[in-house]
Amino acid sequence: xxxxxxxxxxxxxxxxxxxxxxxxxxxxxxxxxxxxxxxxxxxxxxxxxxxxxxxxxxxxxxxxxxxxxxxxxxxxxxxxxxxxxxxxxxxxxxxxxxxxxxxxxxxxxxxxxxxxxxxxxxxxxxxxxxxxxxxxxxxxxxxxxxxxxxxxxxxxxxxxxxxxxxxxxxxxxxxxxxxxxxxxxxxxxxxxxxxxxxxxxxxxxxxxxxxxxxxxxxxxxxxxxxxxxxxxxxxxxxxxxxxxxxxxxxxxxxxxxxxxxxxxxxxxxxxxxxxxxxxxxxxxxxxxxxxxxxxxxxxxxxxxxxxxxxxxxxxxxxxxxxxxxxxxxxxxxxxxxxxxx
Numbered sequence: 001x002x003x004x005x006x007x008x009x010x011x012x013x014x015x016x017x018x019x020x021x022x023x024x025x026x027x028x029x030x031x032x033x034x035x036x037x038x039x040x041x042x043x044x045x046x047x048x049x050x051x052x053x054x055x056x057x058x059x060x061x062x063x064x065x066x067x068x069x070x071x072x073x074x075x076x077x078x079x080x081x082x083x084x085x086x087x088x089x090x091x092x093x094x095x096x097x098x099x100x101x102x103x104x105x106x107x108x109x110x111x112x113x114x115x116x117x118x119x120x121x122x123x124x125x126x127x128x129x130x131x132x133x134x135x136x137x138x139x140x141x142x143x144x145x146x147x148x149x150x151x152x153x154x155x156x157x158x159x160x161x162x163x164x165x166x167x168x169x170x171x172x173x174x175x176x177x178x179x180x181x182x183x184x185x186x187x188x189x190x191x192x193x194x195x196x197x198x199x200x201x202x203x204x205x206x207x208x209x210x211x212x213x214x215x216x217x218x219x220x221x222x223x224x225x226x227x228x229x230x231x232x233x234x235x236x237x238x239x240x241x242x243x244x245x246x247x248x249x250x251x252x253x254x255x256x257x258x259x260x261x262x263x264x265x266x267x268x269x270x271x272x273x274x275x276x277x278x279x280x281x282x283x284x285x286x287x288x289x290x291x292x293x294x295x296x297x298x299x300x301x302x303x304x305x306x307x308x309x310x311x312x313x314x315x316x317x318x319x320x321x322x323x324x325x326x327x328x329x330x331x332x333x334x335x336x337x338x339x340x341x
Contacts, residue, residue: 299328
């Protein structure tokens with residue numbers, strides 16, 4: 001889209017950083033800019049000498065640019081919030097400059113992706129985009145448009161959670177018994193030693209009850225032996241892992257996340273009542289509330305935006321930070337946070 005009049009082009013560029021100045025005068029506008037300016041009654045658009053209505057320009061733009069309707073709604077919202085917005089042609093849909101600033105006296109602070117609430121997404125894509133924006137000193141925002149055209153923004157970032165719980169090896173080895181889907185340590189002395197070493201499990205009178213994941217971790221650390229109550233035979237660490245896989249969904253990625261969080265000095269408990277895999281404390285649960293809710297996902301996980309929305313809203317309601325632990329060759333923690341630009 002071309003604004004051929006030099007004076008009009010200069011006004012649009014100087015008053016809102018719309019378009020790109022042409023050699024010899026005038027201005028090039030992309031379709032989002034032109035559509036927004038036409039909707040705002042700041043320009044008139046003609047094609048072959050005939051004026052176009054907003055509806056006609058919007059329909060034209062939607063026919064030549066995939067996803068234009070969603071991208072335009074995010075562009076429009078950002079402009080109405082007072083930001084200078086430039087459409088991008090690469091992996092991101094637009095870059096956003098600080099409110100009240102121009103392209104000449106600032107750099108973008110946000111890289112924005114526009115998405116429909118019905119869009120499926122790959123967690124791995126987020127990881128790459130977060131890393132790319134962080135390397136450039138910017139924040140990654142996703143503008144998600146629902147079925148009624150309302151927008152919700154999510155800020156994506158990589159986190160490095162750390163805690164103060166003991167991470168040293170536990171002295172001695174406790175004897176546990178697998179009963180149904182959990183392990184019990186019946187020796188009061190051994191139960192108290194395991195419990196005190198890192199707030200593992202839950203005491204039931206003088207008996208320590210451990211989850212299968214906790215038990216697998218403690219066996220791998222050389223702190224626990226387990227006997228099957230059904231066979232009376234000693235179980236190896238791999239036997240218990242195989243039992244966990246057979247009886248629980250997503251066991252391997254949850255175990256990987258649990259082990260990593262524990263080695264970061266964090267206390268890890270079930271997040272069942274919050275609808276996530278884990279609730280995570282930075283130190284003793286007796287002295288603080290859980291700071292994080294952590295959900296483990298595979299490197300190839302594909303999800304929908306309503307799932308993210310439910311999880312983020314819940315974490316905000318209980319004043320905790322939601323982290324997605326992406327498990328591949330290593331582990332990576334991504335935070336999805338509701339954000340108001």
